[in-house]
Amino acid sequence: MTWRLLLICVGVGIVAGLQSGLLTRLLYATEDLFERLPVHWMWRPLIGGIALGLGGLIDPRALGVGYDDIQALLSGDLAGGSAALLLVVKAAIWLVALSSGTSGGVLAPLLILGGALGAIEGHWLPGDSGFWALLGMAAMMGGTMRAPLTGALFAVELTGDGQALVPLLAATGAAYAVTVLALRRSILTEKIARRGQHITREYTVDPFELLRVRDVMVTNVDTLSADMRLSEAAAVFARGDHKSYPVIARDGRVVGVVGRIDALRWAVDGEGAGAGDPTLFDVVSDAGLVVGHPDQVLGHLADTMVEAELGRVPIVDPASGQLVGLVARRDLLRVRAHTGSAERDRSVFLRPFARPRPI
8 A cells, every 4th residue: 555545545535525515415405495395295205206216217226225236336347427327316316315205225325326436536546446436435434424434344344355444444534524524413413403402413522521620720819818817808809809719828728718608608797807807717727628630630620610519619739739720610611612612613624714703
């Protein structure tokens, strides 16, 4: 396997990915067209059946399950003009039949359509057209169903040719990359989304499981001294800078966290008045303290904040206990918003000069 041949395989995969995206868009555009027809829905399968019959008159090979067509494409017996005719007719009747509401499969038609395009490309590419038809089938399957490894291994199992695994992985990976960037959802999940059901996109990752606390924590943290009197702390809260503050001892260790609700309680109970004005250390040193660590997985800290109903958590060095940062709810929301923005603006990869949309 030379680098030149491997690059050609990637090119075949890119073309298959574009073909997959086009067919997916055409399928649901045709479905929308059927929805706008001024006829009762019961007549739509009849229209689809008529289109199916007309396609069969043009090219009888387009009818049926298509296993014979797959075999002919892989053996190189179907290429050139015959493959082009099969590609056009099969795509047309498949799109119309599915969009009209009739029952139909996806796997075999995708293999035929991808294989037909690969056989056509094989007319100009080196080697047997059956090899390029195989690559087209695997790339079409892997890109459309968002399963590149499945497409490659399916093709190896279908032919028993283990030496084709590397070019198959190159083609299916390229097709997968194109469809992920070009389409919001796959052909299998688009219909579910159109019915109003929320689905998790195949390319989505959980940023909370990938990031560490140190990646999002704020390092410039406003704090209160443990030696500060309650009356002084209440005055700080009265200015309305923050809802809560970490309380820091003289050695830099975090001994607690006080919030605005604590200041209100002090005022009601009269703890910060008169000669009996205690320090913050006297109030918070015995309280349970929830902290995070810089190397902690962000998702674990988020779960802890939810369970403890905390809006802000101090981040401390695990060895010394000294404050190194702070994570608030808005920091977690900012991570979520950034991930959503990256998903919405993934089309920038296809349009290098496009400006990303604001969050």
